[in-house]
Amino acid sequence: MFEEFVAAHGLTDRLAFHGGDFFSDPLPEADVYVMGQILHDWNLEQRQFLLKKAYDALPEGGTLIVYDAMIDDERRHNTYGLMLSLNMLIDTEGGSEYTVADATQWLRAAGFAKVEARHLIGGCTAVYATK
Ligand SMILES: C[S@@+](CC[C@H](N)C(=O)[O-])C[C@H]1O[C@@H](n2cnc3c(N)ncnc32)[C@H](O)[C@@H]1O
Numbered sequence: 001m002f003e004e005f006v007a008a009h010g011l012t013d014r015l016a017f018h019g020g021d022f023f024s025d026p027l028p029e030a031d032v033y034v035m036g037q038i039l040h041d042w043n044l045e046q047r048q049f050l051l052k053k054a055y056d057a058l059p060e061g062g063t064l065i066v067y068d069a070m071i072d073d074e075r076r077h078n079t080y081g082l083m084l085s086l087n088m089l090i091d092t093e094g095g096s097e098y099t100v101a102d103a104t105q106w107l108r109a110a111g112f113a114k115v116e117a118r119h120l121i122g123g124c125t126a127v128y129a130t131k
Pocket of ligand 1: 020021022023035036037038041
């Protein structure tokens, strides 16, 4: 599907698919990684493992972008994030949504020097973490 989609948009010379298990395989070399709706599937220890793995694999100045339906730090206003969190709690063994403050703390603990959050359309928030 990826290759068909990329070819249909004329990007075959710019994008390549690397299959693998992000827990056990090395990450392909890149300046930017995106973990979109990935962390909410996993428990805290697994999230911290993935963030550290991305940090270690990035070059200086490289960026990890994490996006999920992050909950506001007070856990009061983002109904979509709270409901999706309930869904993840039911659907996965250790998953849930989390706050921007949580993500910022994990990313800083992994070593990232600069961490910035931006709200996206559609209820998700992206956190940009630069090494
Ligand atoms: C909720 S989907 C998110 C998909 C996409 N990034 C998005 O934002 O729509 C979670 C993805 O994690 C992938 N995944 C789950 N376990 C994985 C693993 N151990 N290694 C690599 N990918 C994995 C699944 O195949 C699935 O595509």
